[in-house]
Amino acid sequence: MANEDTERTGGRAAKLRPLAMLVPYLLRRKAMLAAAGVALLLAAGATLAIPLAVRRMIDHGFSASDAATIDSYFLALCGVVAVLAAASSARYYFVTMIGERVVADLRAEVFSHLTRLGIDFFDAARSGELVSRLSADTTQLKAAAGSNVSIALRNLLLFVGAIGLMVATSPWLSLLVVAALPVVVLPLVAFGRRVRGRARAAQDALAEATAFATEAIGAVRIVKAFTAENRVAARFRDAAELAYRTARSTTAARALLTGFGIFVVFASMIIVLWSGAQDVLSGRMSPGTLGQFLFYAVLAAGALGELSQVWGEIANAAGSAERLSEILRETPSVRAPAQPVALPTRVRGAIAFEEVSFRYPEGERGAALTDISFQVAPGERVAIIGPSGAGKSTLFNLLLRFYDPSAGRVTLEGVDLRRLDPAALRDQIAIVPQDTTVFAATLAENLRFGRPDADDAALARAARAAHADEFIAGLPQGFDTLLGERGIALSGGQRQRVAIARALLREAPILLLDEATSALDSESEVAVQAALDTLMRGRTTLVIAHRLATILKADRILVLDDGRLVEEGTHETLILKNGLYARLARLQFRADAA
Numbered sequence: 160m161a162n163e164d165t166e167r168t169g170g171r172a173a174k175l176r177p178l179a180m181l182v183p184y185l186l187r188r189k190a191m192l193a194a195a196g197v198a199l200l201l202a203a204g205a206t207l208a209i210p211l212a213v214r215r216m217i218d219h220g221f222s223a224s225d226a227a228t229i230d231s232y233f234l235a236l237c238g239v240v241a242v243l244a245a246a247s248s249a250r251y252y253f254v255t256m257i258g259e260r261v262v263a264d265l266r267a268e269v270f271s272h273l274t275r276l277g278i279d280f281f282d283a284a285r286s287g288e289l290v291s292r293l294s295a296d297t298t299q300l301k302a303a304a305g306s307n308v309s310i311a312l313r314n315l316l317l318f319v320g321a322i323g324l325m326v327a328t329s330p331w332l333s334l335l336v337v338a339a340l341p342v343v344v345l346p347l348v349a350f351g352r353r354v355r356g357r358a359r360a361a362q363d364a365l366a367e368a369t370a371f372a373t374e375a376i377g378a379v380r381i382v383k384a385f386t387a388e389n390r391v392a393a394r395f396r397d398a399a400e401l402a403y404r405t406a407r408s409t410t411a412a413r414a415l416l417t418g419f420g421i422f423v424v425f426a427s428m429i430i431v432l433w434s435g436a437q438d439v440l441s442g443r444m445s446p447g448t449l450g451q452f453l454f455y456a457v458l459a460a461g462a463l464g465e466l467s468q469v470w471g472e473i474a475n476a477a478g479s480a481e482r483l484s485e486i487l488r489e490t491p492s493v494r495a496p497a498q499p500v501a502l503p504t505r506v507r508g509a510i511a512f513e514e515v516s517f518r519y520p521e522g523e524r525g526a527a528l529t530d531i532s533f534q535v536a537p538g539e540r541v542a543i544i545g546p547s548g549a550g551k552s553t554l555f556n557l558l559l560r561f562y563d564p565s566a567g568r569v570t571l572e573g574v575d576l577r578r579l580d581p582a583a584l585r586d587q588i589a590i591v592p593q594d595t596t597v598f599a600a601t602l603a604e605n606l607r608f609g610r611p612d613a614d615d616a617a618l619a620r621a622a623r624a625a626h627a628d629e630f631i632a633g634l635p636q637g638f639d640t641l642l643g644e645r646g647i648a649l650s651g652g653q654r655q656r657v658a659i660a661r662a663l664l665r666e667a668p669i670l671l672l673d674e675a676t677s678a679l680d681s682e683s684e685v686a687v688q689a690a691l692d693t694l695m696r697g698r699t700t701l702v703i704a705h706r707l708a709t710i711l712k713a714d715r716i717l718v719l720d721d722g723r724l725v726e727e728g729t730h731e732t733l734i735l736k737n738g739l740y741a742r743l744a745r746l747q748f749r750a751d752a753a
């Protein structure tokens with residue numbers, strides 16, 4: 160509704176307003192812009208000069224007695240055409256390059272902005288949609304910033320110039336043309352609106368389907384395991400079908416309109432030509448003037464036609480610009496303060512939660528944490544246990560400052576995390592997640608993820624300490640073996656040891672460990688446990704524990720239930736207490752203890 164309103168109140172300019180986001184990018188390329196502008200003006204000027212030369216040729220050239228006059232006219236025409244060709248080629252080059260340049264800058268900037276946004280942004284966004292914005296919307300803009308804007312400008316110049324010169328050539332014939340204009344233009348405009356509305360709906364459906372397809376491809380194992388291929392394919396097919404049906408009806412309408420347009424344009428041309436012919440016959444106009452007028456009329460009509468074609472594209476690009484601006488307008492929810500408190504290069508690792516309550520921004524349920532207070536001394540090893548959804552991972556999220564607490568504060572060395580630069584804070588932390596992400600890169604690159612400057616010796620040390628050296632030696636190219644989607648898939652135990660080596664390499668004083676729940680074979684299990692022991696040594700460690708062995712080695716156990724800290728102590732004291740821990744221990748760790 161709002162959309163229609165802006166259209167009705169002459170909102171064309173308003174609709175294009177999102178394209179203003181391109182201005183700063185364009186202004187960075189002033190030299191290219193100037194070159195494109197000069198080429199554009201030269202090409203338009205040369206095009207408009209051609210009919211003048213044609214008229215002179217008809218009126219004087221053919222009747223001139225000496226061949227030299229004819230030659231000079233033809234020579235001048237050749238000169239004009241040469242300028243036109245050179246200017247058009249320069250225009251094409253500069254305008255296209257501006258488009259490419261702007262889009263390369265924009266893509267890089269949008270992605271780098273995305274990486275700086277808070278976790279809460281990604282909680283709410285769909286990754287498929289973000290990827291589509293990054294590729295499809297920027298491509299759409301490339302066409303707009305480059306060729307389409309140039310086509311529009313060129314045709315606008317040509318249209319205005321040709322109309323002006325038509326009036327100068329023959330006001331009376333121009334009046335006839337102007338009278339015919341509404342008959343041609345009005346149906347086009349009315350129709351264009353309807354087509355755009357429908358095309359937009361189809362595009363949205365397709366974008367939705369693409370996001371869905373991206374998810375389905377990413378989760379292809381789940382799709383197959385649940386034999387959902389047909390359902391997934393059918394959903395995508397429906398969206399594609401909708402896009403097709405929309406395209407069919409708009410194409411049919413467009414085809415009809417093309418016929419209508421051609422008829423009206425040529426009919427009015429014929430009327431103008433007939434009227435002009437009368438004038439020539441009665442001697443009121445020279446044949447050359449009529450020729451010149453017709454030439455301008457054809458130029459003006461052609462320019463109008465092209466303008467109406469690129470209009471849709473430019474409007475689409477405005478939509479893309481709007482979507483990209485939305486991303487660029489997002490501000491990171493977690494930011495460094497203006498004057499962050501400086502941390503020592505290596506903190507001791509004293510952590511405290513002080514009456515912390517937290518609720519996820521996107522959380523449907525109530526608080527994820529309620530009034531949590533505890534302290535961790537430097538070098539202490541603390542196990543966190545509790546039922547699923549108790550808030551264990553949330554503790555890590557707050558400690559990494561992915562979110563800020565809704566109430567209370569989290570401190571490192573007594574300093575509120577909000578007073579630290581988040582990057583400086585995270586530099587002090589190594590994390591071993593439950594399920595490691597292995598990127599499509601070499602093993603060495605994967606290990607260096609947290610410390611790109613680590614040398615080969617450090618890499619080998621970390622691999623050895625993580626008990627990964629043996630399986631690495633068995634890989635076809637050792638550390639240079641390609642992993643991930645395009646390379647070798649690692650087993651669960653191998654992935655865990657890669658995660659541990661990656662964390663070791665980071666040499667951070669604080670370790671956050673989310674113990675894997677999946678069972679490993681006993682050989683891998685022994686290797687992983689030994690690697691973890693090495694990793695935890697000398698570090699302040701918080702571990703979300705699932706194994707009795709890990710819990711027994713902890714200095715202290717925190718028991719969470721429904722976002723509250725319900726028990727705290729060692730294994731023995733908590734068993735004696737016979738509360739939630741004792742119950743969980745009986746249920747969860749029976750197999751371990753056996």
Ligand SMILES: Nc1ncnc2c1ncn2[C@@H]1O[C@H](COP(=O)(O)OP(=O)(O)OP(=O)(O)O)[C@@H](O)[C@H]1O
Pocket residue numbers: 282519520521522523524527545546547548549550551552553554
């Ligand atoms: N990104 C999020 N957005 C909204 N709610 C969330 C988010 N992450 C977790 N929650 C909710 O917060 C609560 C605590 O979740 P958390 O992941 O901390 O539990 P957990 O103890 O680590 O569970 P598990 O052992 O199953 O991993 C849950 O109710 C969960 O649904």
